[in-house]
Amino acid sequence: MINLDDLMKRIEKLEYHQRLMAEMMPENGYPFHRLIIRNGLSEREVEEFFYTCDRLSMKLEKQKAEGFVYNTPLFKEFEDELHAKLKVHEIVESCIVQNIYPALMKQLQKSL
Known part of the structure; x- marks a missing residue:
């Protein structure tokens, strides 16, 4: 049976290796993913981000249709x-590079 100290050491080692792997990714390859890893966001937090982007994308389309x-x-x-x-600014730029919500991000970029 593994004790709590050993388990914590293993988790810390995994987190360290994860940060190293994120740094190995090419700068122009996956900047959004790099930000998520570097900032330690959970899957749930990323899903909340995507939910927000979905909602704001629909809002943007509605505003465009109304001439706003x-x-x-x-x-x-x-x-x-x-x-x-x-x-x-980091998240908008990284999403543009990775083509994540491109219409929304290009619109948001205008306000940076």
């Missing part, structure tokens, strides 16, 4: 709902 082109409220909402460990 003022981006600040949408950007503020995104910024307010973004995980505290993430920086808005």
Whole structure:
């Protein structure tokens, strides 16, 4: 049976190796994934981010259809709902590179 100290050491080692692997990824390859790993976000926290992006993407499309082109409220909402460990400019740029919610991210980029 493994004791708690050994288990904690193994977890710390895995976390360290995970950070090293994230640094091995090419800079231009997967910047969004790198941010998630570097900031230690959980799968649930990433799912919440995607939920927010889904909702804001639909809101953006509705606003475009209504001729609404003022981006600040949408950007503020995104910024307010973004995980505290993430920086808005980093996440927007990384999503653009990885083609994650491209229409939404390009719109948000205009407010950076």
